[in-house]
Every structure is written in structure tokens, then in C-alpha cells.
Amino acid sequence: MPIGSLTVLDAGPFDGVDPDEHVRAAMQWHFTPETGSRYWLERVDRLGFDPCRDVKGVADLALFPDLTDELRDVRVTDLVPRGYGSQARPLHVFESGGTTGAPKRVVQMDDWARHGSEQVARRLRDHGLPVGALWLTVAPTGPHLVGEVLQRAAASLGSPGLGVDMDPRWVKKLVAAGRRDEVDAYTDHLVDQCRRILLGQDIGVIAATTPMLERFARDSDLVEVINGSAQAIIWGGTHMDPDTRDLLQTEVFPDVPVIGMYGNTMMLTALLERVGLAASEPCVFDPVSPYVFLSVVDPDTGQPVAEGERGQVVVSHVSKSMLIPNNRERDTALRVRPAEGHAGDAVADVAPVPAVAGETVIEGVY
Amino acid sequence: MAPVSTTEPLHLDALGPRGAYRTRVPSTVTDVSGAPIARLSLVPPLYVARAIGALRQAPPIAAADLDTVFATAGEAFAAGTVGGLSVREYERLVSRTSGTPLAVVRAATRGTARFVRHAASSADRGRPRGAASDLSDPVLHETHTVWARQGDVFAVNASGNHPGVHRGWLEALALGYRVAVRPSRREPFTAHRLVAALRQAGIRDDQLMLLPTDHAAAGTLVHGADRAVVYGGDDVVTKYAHDTKVLPQGPGRSKILITADTDWRDHLDALVASVADEGGTACVNATAILVEGDPAPLAEALAARLTVLPSLPPQDERARLPVCPQQRARALSAYLKTVAAGTRAWLGGDGIADDLGDGSAVLRPAVHQTASARAPQLRTELPFPCVWIAPWTRADGMAPLRDTLVLSALTRDRGLWESLIAEPSIANVYFGDQPTHWMAPGVPHDSYLSDFLMRSKAVYEGPS
Numbered sequence: 093m094p095i096g097s098l099t100v101l102d103a104g105p106f107d108g109v110d111p112d113e114h115v116r117a118a119m120q121w122h123f124t125p126e127t128g129s130r131y132w133l134e135r136v137d138r139l140g141f142d143p144c145r146d147v148k149g150v151a152d153l154a155l156f157p158d159l160t161d162e163l164r165d166v167r168v169t170d171l172v173p174r175g176y177g178s179q180a181r182p183l184h185v186f187e188s189g190g191t192t193g194a195p196k197r198v199v200q201m202d203d204w205a206r207h208g209s210e211q212v213a214r215r216l217r218d219h220g221l222p223v224g225a226l227w228l229t230v231a232p233t234g235p236h237l238v239g240e241v242l243q244r245a246a247a248s249l250g251s252p253g254l255g256v257d258m259d260p261r262w263v264k265k266l267v268a269a270g271r272r273d274e275v276d277a278y279t280d281h282l283v284d285q286c287r288r289i290l291l292g293q294d295i296g297v298i299a300a301t302t303p304m305l306e307r308f309a310r311d312s313d314l315v316e317v318i319n320g321s322a323q324a325i326i327w328g329g330t331h332m333d334p335d336t337r338d339l340l341q342t343e344v345f346p347d348v349p350v351i352g353m354y355g356n357t358m359m360l361t362a363l364l365e366r367v368g369l370a371a372s373e374p375c376v377f378d379p380v381s382p383y384v385f386l387s388v389v390d391p392d393t394g395q396p397v398a399e400g401e402r403g404q405v406v407v408s409h410v411s412k413s414m415l416i417p418n419n420r421e422r423d424t425a426l427r428v429r430p431a432e433g434h435a436g437d438a439v440a441d442v443a444p445v446p447a448v449a450g451e452t453v454i455e456g457v458y
Numbered sequence: 459m460a461p462v463s464t465t466e467p468l469h470l471d472a473l474g475p476r477g478a479y480r481t482r483v484p485s486t487v488t489d490v491s492g493a494p495i496a497r498l499s500l501v502p503p504l505y506v507a508r509a510i511g512a513l514r515q516a517p518p519i520a521a522a523d524l525d526t527v528f529a530t531a532g533e534a535f536a537a538g539t540v541g542g543l544s545v546r547e548y549e550r551l552v553s554r555t556s557g558t559p560l561a562v563v564r565a566a567t568r569g570t571a572r573f574v575r576h577a578a579s580s581a582d583r584g585r586p587r588g589a590a591s592d593l594s595d596p597v598l599h600e601t602h603t604v605w606a607r608q609g610d611v612f613a614v615n616a617s618g619n620h621p622g623v624h625r626g627w628l629e630a631l632a633l634g635y636r637v638a639v640r641p642s643r644r645e646p647f648t649a650h651r652l653v654a655a656l657r658q659a660g661i662r663d664d665q666l667m668l669l670p671t672d673h674a675a676a677g678t679l680v681h682g683a684d685r686a687v688v689y690g691g692d693d694v695v696t697k698y699a700h701d702t703k704v705l706p707q708g709p710g711r712s713k714i715l716i717t718a719d720t721d722w723r724d725h726l727d728a729l730v731a732s733v734a735d736e737g738g739t740a741c742v743n744a745t746a747i748l749v750e751g752d753p754a755p756l757a758e759a760l761a762a763r764l765t766v767l768p769s770l771p772p773q774d775e776r777a778r779l780p781v782c783p784q785q786r787a788r789a790l791s792a793y794l795k796t797v798a799a800g801t802r803a804w805l806g807g808d809g810i811a812d813d814l815g816d817g818s819a820v821l822r823p824a825v826h827q828t829a830s831a832r833a834p835q836l837r838t839e840l841p842f843p844c845v846w847i848a849p850w851t852r853a854d855g856m857a858p859l860r861d862t863l864v865l866s867a868l869t870r871d872r873g874l875w876e877s878l879i880a881e882p883s884i885a886n887v888y889f890g891d892q893p894t895h896w897m898a899p900g901v902p903h904d905s906y907l908s909d910f911l912m913r914s915k916a917v918y919e920g921p922s
Contacts, residue, residue, distance in 0.1 A: 270697075272677070272681070276681075306503060306504045306507065309504055309507065309508070310507050310508075310511065333502050334482040334483070335481045335482055335501065335502045335504075335505065336502040336503075336504045336505075338482070339502070339504050339505060339508070340504065343508070344504075344508075
């Protein structure tokens with residue numbers, strides 16, 4: 093195998109690699125017995141096409157079936173590409189939130205962790221984030237990706253990060269069981285921890301989930317201290333509807349830029365809001381060529397929707413670390429033309445797939 | 459507020475602390491045939507939380523202004539142009555979206571306006587005899603008691619079954635509560651008109667709000683308020699049964715009892731009215747009629763009277779029956795058939811959905827006779843004229859009469875009168891020829907609302 097053709101996989105996110113060339117190299121890497129993971133090598137015969145021959149660029153990633161459900165059970169060692177060597181270990185194993193069933197598991201090798209956080213850091217600098225300012229990160233850590241991404245982003249800006257951990261799976265369980273009081277008590281517990289930090293330290297950057305920011309917004313002492321000292325707020329981990337985003341930016345935290353971050357475990361990184369958007373405009377997330385490609389499709393036909401239309405988000409992650417092609421997210425978004433130099437679509441106004449409103453209740457007059 | 463124009467869709471904005479608020483992507487309100495009819499701004503939880511914060515900061519309406527405000531608002535609601543809508547246009551929209559017959563909507567407009575005008579005196583009717591209305595009330599010197607609020611912010615999670623549902627919370631405003639109303643998404647027009655009319659009459663934006671939300675944000679509203687009333691089915695009642703801050707308003711299961719000493723033939727009009735007036739959609743419409751003796755002749759007579767009601771679109775002046783989307787009508791019809799298994803159908807046995815051909819269907823009346831007063835069907839309350847007729851004997855006693863919002867009793871038995879009044883799970887009892895749906899300002903609907911909102915506080919003013 094001509095190793096030279098694979099060096100493109102080692103290039104950084106800002107080295108100007110051609111996305112199609114990167115995808116072709118990734119197919120060679122993941123589907124060659126010497127370098128590919130056991131997981132992909134065991135599936136290649138069942139794909140019905142030859143990835144090394146038939147995938148000629150980004151568009152051909154659509155040939156792959158969505159196999160992400162299998163990531164609930166696959167042994168993590170089977171996910172590590174052999175090309176890293178027999179002694180190689182993943183830097184991280186991340187798990188999805190478990191919203192749709194048992195968590196899905198992905199691995200992150202050292203090189204991708206580096207590239208991934210490099211692109212996040214670069215985008216944050218584009219947003220004018222201060223270097224060296226104290227961060228407060230209140231997000232899920234542990235098996236979840238978002239806390240790790242934020243901690244690394246802070247570090248890459250030379251910022252010490254203070255953290256408050258949260259367990260979203262426990263909260264989901266409480267919500268499902270209708271234990272609203274306990275959800276409130278847990279949220280208050282998180283807010284108490286944040287309050288001590290916010291009132292006691294000079295926090296310059298706050299990175300938090302949408303519900304936590306909404307909760308901060310109710311407490312005037314927190315709103316006051318954040319408006320007084322923070323230089324940026326980063327939200328992520330969950331969705332934020334356009335009206336909430338507008339209210340947070342224009343009414344609650346008018347003095348602090350509120351910057352969106354869209355990412356998830358299957359993407360293995362996070363996308364930062366496009367620079368320069370007003371609170372009243374849709375919040376656009378550009379992809380990260382050549383690693384993360386987005387498309388917005390009609391959920392029924394799988395065909396791309398027109399630009400400006402809403403559809404289901406499909407994400408492909410292509411790196412040396414992992415190949416997760418054609419993953420149908422539970423998100424919907426507007427299809428937007430991506431920023432210069434990126435392949436695929438950008439997405440705007442990401443929202444959860446609307447729950448089917450139950451019209452099952454018949455009895456009673458209300 | 460958006461003026462009505464022919465090109466722009468009608469917008470129902472939230473009415474928040476800083477006036478009207480339109481969301482980026484308002485949701486669509488459709489009429490009974492599924493045609494879009496208006497755009498409704500559903501505000502996110504953050505907006506709700508901040509609105510509640512503003513309500514909490516606001517002062518109550520000044521007592522001196524109450525009567526003027528309510529008189530002006532009642533007039534505007536009944537006859538004025540509010541939020542860009544004339545009263546005729548408003549009534550047409552309510553009828554088209556909720557499927558309530560236009561005549562019912564019109565009567566409700568007049569009725570609600572009357573409740574608005576009397577809101578202050580109605581609220582005061584619930585005040586205990588010993589409690590002074592405020593510190594300046596001379597009765598305080600005798601009784602050393604003041605009537606005081608248990609909180610500041612009252613939330614209403616309203617339903618859309620009948621436009622009259624918005625009469626209750628007016629008393630909360632009169633009692634000094636700041637009020638947030640979450641309208642029904644199916645019929646948001648009445649709540650919008652009432653809030654807008656009250657604001658037009660002088661109630662400040664931070665004292666009374668209209669906060670349309672989705673289901674999830676409704677929780678933020680209910681939990682954020684000091685007191686809340688929530689309309690819904692048995693599930694809602696169960697959910698809030700142990701929450702002292704929430705007053706659930708569930709199915710009414712209103713009933714009529716006729717004993718052997720009374721000839722029901724003399725009261726057929728009241729029976730028909732109890733079942734079918736108001737389109738049969740209110741919690742005060744009769745769900746069951748219990749008869750001492752053979753119930754068959756009554757069932758037959760009632761069915762004969764109800765079967766002649768015409769199937770018409772709701773906005774037709776002659777319409778008397780409710781209309782809903784065809785699919786829901788068929789679901790209700792199928793459900794009724796399942797529930798009614800084992801009963802004798804006098805009317806509606808072959809289904810109750812009557813397609814109007816435009817995607818909507820009329821819900822026709824149903825009359826079923828059960829074998830006993832203990833039949834489980836008697837608890838099934840459906841949103842159209844649907845009544846269960848059962849035999850009742852003295853041996854059955856109180857059990858089949860329990861869990862009732864209004865019980866009309868056609869009986870001369872004074873002992874029975876006493877028992878019905880004493881029964882805790884019967885909220886209201888009407889004796890004689892009075893339909894179950896009768897209501898009036900100052901008369902409690904499900905006890906005085908103030909029983910839930912106020913308390914009597916001992917206040918002693920010693921020499922200083």
C-alpha cells in the first residue's frame with residue numbers, strides 16, 4: 093500500500109486538504125487489513141460496494157448504511173484501527189447520552205483529539221474569545237464528549253477551567269418518571285455550585301448547556317455578575333430555540349456574546365456558530381472539512397432538501413481515528429450553504445425532531 | 459397587536475410584560491377542516507420564567523379601579539374591536555376552530571362579559587363573614603381578621619372545550635393576583651380577546667399576561683406561579699391531586715337524578731338542555747341520568763328530541779352540535795362503541811361521526827341505557843352530547859351519584875336533598891327544573907375560587 097497517499101490523513105484541520113482526497117485516503121486506511129479496525133473489516137463484505145474503489149469523494153459517503161446502532165454493543169478494542177499499532181490505546185472512549193436506547197460508544201485516538209480541539213480553539217479565537225481568562229464549564233463529563241471538548245478548548249486558549257459536572261442520564265430518568273421535584277432539586281444543586289464559582293472567581297467565559305443558562309437567567313444575582321464580568325458565553329450540549337437565543341442575547345445577557353456550539357458523540361467534536369451572526373438571524377453551524385460532513389435530507393426519501401428548507405441532519409465523521417459515515421441524527425435543521433472551503437452543507441436553527449403530539453387522550457371534555 | 463388584513467395571516471401574539479411578542483416561527487392554528495386560520499406565538503420557557511418574574515414584581519390592580527376596569531373590559535369584550543378583531547369575527551374564529559356552534563359562542567360572549575362586569579363583587583362573595591376586606595374596612599375592629607392572598611401570581615392552564623372556561627380567573631385578578639393565562643392551542647382566541655380587553659381597559663402589561671406555550675413550557679408556568687388552575691382529564695387530576703398549589707379541573711361528570719315521585723315528562727326540556735345545550739361540550743353538561751323506575755321511556759324520549767338536531771358546520775346560525783376534524787370524530791366514535799359495549803343504544807349506536815365533506819365531522823348525540831346505576835359507563839364523559847341513562851334504586855344509595863360537578867335532582871324527597879348537600883364529592887346541587895349547565899356570577903362553580911387563593915389572617919391593632 094502506498095503509505096504516501098495516507099499522509100493526507102495526518103494533516104491538520106487548517107492545512108487545506110482536499111476533502112475528496114481525504115475521504116479516499118480514509119477509505120484506504122479503514123478498509124485495508126493492515127490499518128483498518130476489526131469492526132470495519134468484518135463489515136466490508138456486507139456493504140454491497142467496495143469502499144476503496146467506489147467512494148471517490150464526500151458525496152459517496154451516502155453509499156454507507158447507517159450502522160451507528162451497532163455501536164451500542166461493539167467492543168471498543170474492535171473500533172481501534174490496527175494502523176495505530178498493537179500497543180495503541182484510545183485516549184478516550186465516549187458514549188452517547190442514551191436518549192434512544194443503550195449508549196453508543198466511540199473511540200478517540202490522540203491525533204483526532206488534537207485535530208478536533210485545534211479546530212474548536214481556532215473558531216473560538218475567531219469569535220474573539222480572550223486568552224487566559226478563567227472558564228466555568230458546567231456540562232456533562234465522564235463518558236460524555238461535550239465536557240471534554242470544552243475543557244480542551246479552555247486549555248488551548250491558555251485558560252484555567254473550573255468545572256461543575258452533571259449527569260444528564262439521571263436527569264432524563266427523573267423526567268421520564270415524572271419526578272419533577274427531584275429534577276428541580278438536582279438543578280438547584282448545580283446552580284448552587286455554579287453560584288459559588290461565579291460570585292467568588294472572576295469568570296471570563298461560561299460554557300453551559302441551554303437549560304443551565306435558562307436557569308441562571310432566573311436569578312438576578314447571577315445575571316448581574318455574568319453581565320458584569322463574563323466576556324463570552326458558550327452554549328451547547330442541547331438545542332436552543334431561536335426565540336430563547338434571541339432573549340438570552342438581547343435581554344438577559346446583552347453585554348456578553350452568546351455563542352452556539354453544536355456537536356455530539358457521533359460527530360466526535362463540536363461545531364462553533366458562524367462568526368458575525370445577529371441574535372435575530374438563524375444560528376448557522378459550518379462543517380469542519382475534511383472531517384465532519386453534514387447533509388440535510390428529507391426524512392422520508394433521504395434526498396437533500398432545498399437550501400433554506402428544514403430536514404433531518406445526517407452527519408459523517410471521517411478521520412484516522414474513526415469512520416462514522418451517514419449517521420442520521422435525531423436533529424432537524426435548515427440547509428445552508430457552507431462557508432468557503434467546506435464540503436457538504438452547513439446547518440441552521442438545529443432543533444430536535446418534533447415529538448408526535450399524542451392525540452390519544454379521548455376521555456373528558458377538555 | 460397585529461391588525462387584520464387580507465394578505466397577512468392573523469397573528470395571535472403572546473401578551474407579555476412588554477406588550478405583544480411574536481415568536482420567530484409562530485405555530486399554525488387550524489379550523490375544524492384542517493385549514494390554517496391563524497398563527498399563534500408559542501413562547502419558550504425562558505420567556506415564561508421572565509414573565510412570571512415581572513408578574514411577581516408588579517403591584518395588584520388598585521382596588522379603586524376595579525369596577526371601572528371590569529366594566530370597560532366587559533363592554534369591549536362583548537361589543538368592541540379587540541386585537542384587530544370585531545366581536546363577529548372573533549366569534550366566527552372560535553366557532554371554526556373549536557367546532558362550537560356559533561349560537562353557543564355568541565351566548566358565551568354575552569355570558570363572559572357579564573362575568574367580567576361582576577368579577578369584583580363575585581370574588582368578594584367568597585369572603586368569610588368575619589374577614590375584613592382590607593385594613594381600612596371597619597369590620598376589622600370587631601373581628602380582628604383580614605382576608606389576605608396566599609400568593610401573588612396565579613397561572614391558568616386553560617382548555618378550549620368551551621369559551622366560558624375563562625370566567626374563573628377574573629376573580630383572581632379582582633383579588634389582587636397577577637395572572638398569566640396559557641390559552642388552549644386549539645382555541646386561543648377567547649383568552650387573547652379577554653386579556654387584550656382587560657389591558658385595553660387599564661390593566662397593566664405586567665399585571666396580566668397571555669402566554670401561549672407548548673406542553674413542556676406549560677410546566678414552567680404552572681410550577682412558577684404561586685397558585686395555578688389546570689384543566690384536563692383524569693390524568694391531570696391525578697397528577698396534581700397532592701399539589702396544594704394547583705387546582706385541577708377535571709371531568710365534571712354532571713348528573714341528573716329523577717325519583718319516582720317526579721314525572722320526568724314535565725322536565726324533558728331541562729333534561730335535553732342539560733345534555734345538549736352548550737354543544738354538550740361543557741363539564742356542566744349531564745353525563746348520566748339516573749331514574750328511579752324504568753329508564754327506557756325517558757331514554758326513548760330523549761333520543762327522539764336529540765336525533766332531530768341538524769348536522770351543520772359550526773358557524774351556521776342553526777348549528778347546535780359540536781364539530782371537529784373528521785379523524786378525531788371517527789376516533790371518538792370508535793371509542794364510544796368500545797365503551798358502550800353491553801349497553802342498549804337508543805341513539806348513536808352506529809357511530810356518532812357525521813362527515814361534513816370538508817375534512818370535518820359533526821359529533822351527533824348518543825343515548826345509551828345501562829343495566830344498573832353501577833355500570834362503569836356512567837363515568838365516561840365525552841366532548842359532545844353523550845348521556846348514559848341508568849335505573850336507580852334506593853338500595854343503590856349515594857354511590858352512583860358521587861364525583862359530580864353538578865347534580866340536578868328532580869325529587870320532592872327532602873331527606874334526599876339533605877343527603878345530596880351533605881355528600882362531599884358532589885360540588886353543586888340544583889333542585890327542580892334547572893339544567894345542570896346553569897351558572898351565574900358570584901355562584902361557586904367548584905367552590906369559590908377564593909377558597910383556593912385566599913386565607914383569613916388574624917390582625918390585631920393595639921394601641922401604639
